[in-house]
Amino acid sequence: MGNADFSTSDLEAGLFADNRLLPISSDDLRRVKTPDLPAHLARLCETKLLTPEEEVETFRRMNFLRFKANELRLELKSQTQIQSAKSRTTKSAVEKNRATNGWTVRRIESLLRAADWYRDRLVKSNMRLVISIVKKFVNSHNAFDDLLSDGIVALMRAVDKFDVALGFRFSTYATQVVRRNSYRRVMENQKERQRITLSVHDSGVDISDEHRASGMSEIRWEALRGRLSSMLDRLDRREKLIVRARFSLGGHRRVQTLQKLADRLGVSKERIRQLEKRALDKLRDMADVSPIPESDL
Template identity: 55%
Template sequence: MASATVTSTGSPESGNTTTQKIRAREPAWVRCDELAEANQEIESLVRNYDGLSNEELKTAIKRRLREELGFISNPQFSDPQLGKEIFDTPLELAPRKAELGIAAVRRSGIDMPIHLGRLCEAPLLKPEQERMLFQRMNYLLQQAEVHRSQLNPQRPSRVRLELIDRFIALAEWHRDRIVEANLRLVFSIVKKFVNPNNNFDDLLSDGIVALIRAVEKFDFDRGFRFSTYATQVIRRNSYRTVVVKQQERQKTVGGLQDLDLDLTDEGRESAISEKRWHELRSRLSVMLDDLDRREKLIIRARFSLGAHRKVHTLQSLANRLGVSKERVRQLERRAMEKLRAMAGRANLAELEPQ
């Protein structure tokens, strides 16, 4: 049997066919020195489609076609020479510094694990570096979209799919550089919203999500710094988080008052442990499940619990259930009596602060 033709590297030519096709279709700038570090880091994220059958490849293409690529377009992106131009100029990002993270933790004034400082070790970006990162990120996503628009499930292309994956992974690498350089901004904003009902960890997580969303929506060509835009997005998001939690607490407190539980102002102030409130809400949920279908609906609708975003009137519930308004009132009274009895048996007092 004739042996397979072997290249100078010792690998069968057939095994290199897809790679050779990908390299032939890639723009020259994709493998430039400026992107060497990024390409090395993302290599494991770029899927190899060689092992897929034709049907599996068609499924992968259909999935990719359903996934819209969001990016901020720019008239410059139509220039065929732009890729070479923007990746010829070095970014010259400064290395991460542990002392920057430690300083961020100390300035926060929050008692938190020192390891969180690692999130803030990236130096701030210079204006030109910031602009270049946003330009590169959006240009890479635009290139991915160009190739995505040419996908055809009836003529599946492994080469094009892998190229799209590489463009997206490179875009995310640039996005991550912007995010990590602005994490200290998130720290400085969310710490102002910390209170007994809103802990730093939750606000920080929400703030980072808001920061990523801001990066994806920022138009670098408007002429102002990203931090100006991101500050408003993160602050608005933190405020919304605090308000929503406060509304949830008010609903819970209102429900407890209707169960004739003694919640003085002093008790409310001290019963602010996040863990205890979750336990309390969990027990109330179990109690509601012990009601019949109509009683459960009435209680949740009357006290704006669960999926109900507003308090329903007796008449609106009567119309929905096909009974009289007075009958709804009777069912509500019966349900409340059941809940009071269950509250006594459940010994909710043990959830009071020690």
């Protein structure tokens, strides 16, 4: 249902007949048990799956609340411009305008908080869908926790973009969005691994054990290994640790997740992601500026 429908029909009376923006019925807020999942995942999946009717109603309420908030925001902007244009305004008029504007701002905030409640309900009720999708992409290089966090962000975007007026279930749309997002993340990770493992990708040299065994000389191998070690040494301590742990280099035999590194270094998972990106950017710049000449191999 588009904005035009909101403005021309008497939806507010139908959607919020009791003048409550949020439901208070325990039936609306009931939880479901998920014994087949670990505790930390079960908590994510506590919200019951919505029926088709509940899903449509929830989307309509969320969209209507956002529409009304935006309508008030535009009205407030217009009133502010009119008030500013007036050269003479009495003190009482100023106070009245301030009170009116304050009420409007509080009303906008209230509407948006209510809209976010319905948005969260839609997200939480579809958590099990995200888990079922991303676990199919998990492997030694793509940790479940990382894929899940990205999948949840993709689900949130799907809720914001979904058009309930099209008439099909949200899960149909969300499945495609989350699946595409997971596939893109896996492909990006694969490209990053290739860049960092080769480290001198512009030289076109492969430093894998397979290529070494099939004809790479000891001198050539040592030159590449030394170059990679030298480049890593130019990173700061945290960057070096993160790159080695994330790409199974050095003494790291298994890829470590962002969360494990965050716990180890005492920072947030997002900070680890930022440090990893910064380190990879530095390594790419090093390889671009000074590739290994063939004569040195």
